[in-house]
Amino acid sequence: xxxxxxxxxxxxxxxxxxxxxxxxxxxxxxxxxxxxxxxxxxxxxxxxxxxxxxxxxxxxxxxxxxxxxxxxxxxxxxxxxxxxxxxxxxxxxxxxxxxxxxxxxxxxxxxxxxxxxxxxxxxxxxxxxxxxxxxxxxxxxxxxxxxxxxxxxxxxxxxxxxxxxxxxxxxxxxxxxxxxxxxxxxxxxxxxxxxxxxxxxxxxxxxxxx
Amino acid sequence: xxxxxxxxxxxxxxxxxxxxxxxxxxxxxxxxxxxxxxxxxxxxxxxxxxxxxxxxxxxxxxxxxxxxxxxxxxxxxxxxxxxxxxxxxxxxxxxxxxxxxxxxxxxxxxxxxxxxxxxxxxxxxxxxxxxxxxxxxxxxxxxxxxxxxxxxxxxxxxxxxxxxxxxxxxxxxxxxxxxxxxxxxxxxxxxxxxxxxxxxxxxxxxxxxxxxxxxxxxxxxxxxxxxxxxxxxxxxxxxxxxxxxxxxxxxxxxxxxxxxxxxxxxxxxxxxxxxxxxxxxxxxxxxxxxxxxxxxxxxxxxxxxxxxxxxxxxxxxxxxxxxxxxxxxxxxxxxxxxxxxxxxxxxxxxxxxxxxxxxxxxxxxxxxxxxxxxxxxxxxxxxxxxxxxxxxxxxxxxxxxxxxxxxxxxxxxxxxxxxxxxxxxxxxxxxxxxxxxxxxxxxxxxxxxxxxxxxxxxxxxxxxxxxxxxxxxxxxxxxxxxxxxxxxxxxxxxxxxxxxxxxxxxxxxxxxxxxxxxxxxxxxxxxxxxxxxxxxxxxxxxxxxxxxxxxxxxxxxxxxxxxxx
Numbered sequence: 001x002x003x004x005x006x007x008x009x010x011x012x013x014x015x016x017x018x019x020x021x022x023x024x025x026x027x028x029x030x031x032x033x034x035x036x037x038x039x040x041x042x043x044x045x046x047x048x049x050x051x052x053x054x055x056x057x058x059x060x061x062x063x064x065x066x067x068x069x070x071x072x073x074x075x076x077x078x079x080x081x082x083x084x085x086x087x088x089x090x091x092x093x094x095x096x097x098x099x100x101x102x103x104x105x106x107x108x109x110x111x112x113x114x115x116x117x118x119x120x121x122x123x124x125x126x127x128x129x130x131x132x133x134x135x136x137x138x139x140x141x142x143x144x145x146x147x148x149x150x151x152x153x154x155x156x157x158x159x160x161x162x163x164x165x166x167x168x169x170x171x172x173x174x175x176x177x178x179x180x181x182x183x184x185x186x187x188x189x190x191x192x193x194x195x196x197x198x199x200x201x202x203x204x205x206x207x208x209x210x
Numbered sequence: 211x212x213x214x215x216x217x218x219x220x221x222x223x224x225x226x227x228x229x230x231x232x233x234x235x236x237x238x239x240x241x242x243x244x245x246x247x248x249x250x251x252x253x254x255x256x257x258x259x260x261x262x263x264x265x266x267x268x269x270x271x272x273x274x275x276x277x278x279x280x281x282x283x284x285x286x287x288x289x290x291x292x293x294x295x296x297x298x299x300x301x302x303x304x305x306x307x308x309x310x311x312x313x314x315x316x317x318x319x320x321x322x323x324x325x326x327x328x329x330x331x332x333x334x335x336x337x338x339x340x341x342x343x344x345x346x347x348x349x350x351x352x353x354x355x356x357x358x359x360x361x362x363x364x365x366x367x368x369x370x371x372x373x374x375x376x377x378x379x380x381x382x383x384x385x386x387x388x389x390x391x392x393x394x395x396x397x398x399x400x401x402x403x404x405x406x407x408x409x410x411x412x413x414x415x416x417x418x419x420x421x422x423x424x425x426x427x428x429x430x431x432x433x434x435x436x437x438x439x440x441x442x443x444x445x446x447x448x449x450x451x452x453x454x455x456x457x458x459x460x461x462x463x464x465x466x467x468x469x470x471x472x473x474x475x476x477x478x479x480x481x482x483x484x485x486x487x488x489x490x491x492x493x494x495x496x497x498x499x500x501x502x503x504x505x506x507x508x509x510x511x512x513x514x515x516x517x518x519x520x521x522x523x524x525x526x527x528x529x530x531x532x533x534x535x536x537x538x539x540x541x542x543x544x545x546x547x548x549x550x551x552x553x554x555x556x557x558x559x560x561x562x563x564x565x566x567x568x569x570x571x572x573x574x575x576x577x578x579x580x581x582x583x584x585x586x587x588x589x590x591x592x593x594x595x596x597x598x599x600x601x602x603x604x605x606x607x608x609x610x611x612x613x614x615x616x617x618x619x620x621x622x623x624x625x626x627x628x629x630x631x632x633x634x635x636x637x638x639x640x641x642x643x644x645x646x647x648x649x650x651x652x653x654x655x656x657x658x659x660x661x662x663x664x665x666x667x668x669x670x671x672x673x674x675x676x677x678x679x680x681x682x683x684x685x686x687x688x689x690x691x692x693x694x695x696x697x698x699x700x701x702x703x704x705x706x707x708x709x710x711x712x713x714x715x716x717x718x719x720x721x722x723x724x725x726x727x728x729x730x731x732x733x734x735x736x737x738x739x740x741x742x743x744x745x746x747x748x749x750x751x752x753x754x755x756x757x758x759x760x761x762x763x764x765x766x767x768x769x770x771x772x773x774x775x
Binding site for chain 2: 031032056057058059061065074077078080081082083085087136139140143144146147148157160161164165166168169170171174175177178180182183184185186187188189190191192193195197198199200201202203204205206207208209210
């Protein structure tokens with residue numbers, strides 16, 4: 001990887017993704033940002049920001065955190081491909097003065113640019129230059145407003161959702177933080193639930209309807 | 211395959227649930243059969259490419275590439291069962307277009323491949339009762355079914371014994387028991403709800419979904435018991451659920467009398483008015499564009515409900531200008547799809563210290579309890595039933611929760627709270643205005659597209675309104691806190707029970723098929739997929755399609771042997 005503060009060129013981009021893949025034992029093609037259209041390619045700063053934000057949501061504990069598994073890059077890929085309806089034109093009622101500048105010509109929102117701007121504004125400057133504790137406070141405030149009862153539309157809900165997807169569908173998130181059992185082999189209809197038992201990432205019905 | 215006179219006794223068009231079964235029945239009866247499939251070949255076990263993949267091995271983690279889906283799978287992506295893991299088992303909408311009548315919606319979920327939707331189906335297997343076969347006669351909507359339950363019961367037996375259906379016997383008139391493998395257990399919440407509902411409503415029964423998943427291995431069929439993964443639609447190398455690949459195709463192949471052609475879109479049948487017989491089946495090789503045809507003594511159309519109707523409409527000729535087997539003029543009319551919606555979702559407190567292990571590939575069912583002995587429906591004369599179940603949430607509940615950081619993360623690794631859902635499925639009334647026609651627009655291979663005109667009516671709305679009310683009452687009584695419920699039906703097609711269009715009936719003036727699924731107008735033509743249906747009932751239809759297929763195959767073979775066709 002390049003030295004701190006240096007920009008990433010295309011080759012390093014691929015190289016880093018491969019290293020990450022190697023470390024996690026997933027196929028190298030898992031997160032492929034190099035195929036994105038130019039207008040969807042993130043800036044270096046946006047990648048760092050997304051990685052940090054993902055890590056603030058799901059930090060490393062006794063299991064890896066979102067930054068360890070590349071969840072930030074997954075969010076960028078997911079936003080470029082419109083997962084969670086993030087490339088759909090915004091409903092007219094949701095277009096506020098604060099969001100209007102971030103709309104694309106087709107009416108969809110540039111989520112990443114919005115997040116960068118929102119965090120920098122809350123930070124009265126460069127969000128990334130603040131200590132981690134301050135970053136967490138800023139993000140927690142943004143999160144609280146977005147998830148409050150009767151809260152108006154916030155792009156944060158979709159971004160946060162994609163961070164969760166990026167993390168809990170990674171190998172560490174899915175099989176260390178949660179339990180993953182591809183072939184249960186049996187059905188037990190009533191067993192005790194104890195506090196140390198973790199949820200299954202392979203409970204597909206729960207994933208769908210949870 | 212243009213000069214094959216004498217080579218085939220029967221041609222089966224389609225290889226899905228009914229086509230595969232027809233091929234098995236006809237070959238086992240000694241006939242030489244050609245089965246024609248419009249999609250690609252998928253080989254059991256070998257071609258289930260995503261079956262064992264983890265989300266982290268998928269580029270879009272199982273959710274799929276929305277940009278790709280919007281471009282090529284604009285309809286299929288609306289199906290809950292369509293994911294990055296299963297997308298290779300559904301059609302590309304851009305390559306397989308259809309038209310919707312102006313102002314009307316119909317989401318047509320399709321699987322064009324060897325095995326058809328037998329690879330992706332919901333596997334729920336329910337017998338119909340005489341409440342269903344007698345429905346049209348009772349309220350006067352649609353044409354009377356030319357059969358009743360007693361005639362079909364032995365064929366249900368035969369089919370269930372081959373398919374392998376797990377379920378619990380309940381002794382219900384409206385949902386007759388079958389030959390069941392041991393049932394999968396209700397989970398702890400569902401058991402409690404069953405008892406609590408029964409205590410207040412003695413006539414209402416919550417039972418385990420009857421499903422075509424083996425609870426006991428079938429070594430003689432090369433099928434293992436269910437592994438409780440509940441990822442069936444990816445394809446199951448254990449052969450634990452019934453599909454063409456796991457069960458009927460190997461049986462048909464074992465006879466040595468089956469020929470299979472794939473990548474072959476049947477678009478037309480030719481008909482000889484002098485003999486009143488179908489004389490050839492025509493298809494387009496979708497890889498080369500070449501037009502081909504084959505002959506046989508009898509033809510079974512099992513192209514998948516609307517597609518069978520499509521072939522008949524497109525087989526119009528001088529003798530039959532409105533479509534083959536359409537002297538009645540009802541071909542394409544009276545199409546149906548169950549009106550369905552999430553009638554209730556409730557949080558179920560009191561079971562915080564209980565959980566389950568494994569993914570059970572079926573839910574629960576509450577069979578119909580309205581409009582049975584008396585017509586007690588408010589604005590509707592037929593039935594509805596519920597499917598659903600109780601479950602605990604997992605990490606996705608975090609998408610609705612505020613919070614960030616270690617505490618939030620720790621909360622999300624806990625097994626989430628119990629909830630229970632009841633999804634209502636209501637009878638779809640057979641209406642002449644809901645119909646299929648040929649569009650002037652052509653598909654990429656030059657075949658006129660199918661146009662679908664469908665909408666639910668007042669009866670379906672009334673049934674779902676009642677279903678919402680009753681679902682809330684039952685779950686509330688059972689200790690639940692109802693948090694949502696709907697009574698507007700989802701788009702037509704979304705139940706994936708589209709049927710009708712070539713209905714059975716007594717009278718050649720008002721129906722397409724007779725009581726043996728034989729076209730009134732063409733003695734050697736049989737239609738035994740969903741197109742045959744004269745009414746919809748409110749339970750899943752595939753088992754009934756299979757029973758009718760088995761019965762029609764037997765009848766056709768007898769007619770052939772007796773020289774009547």
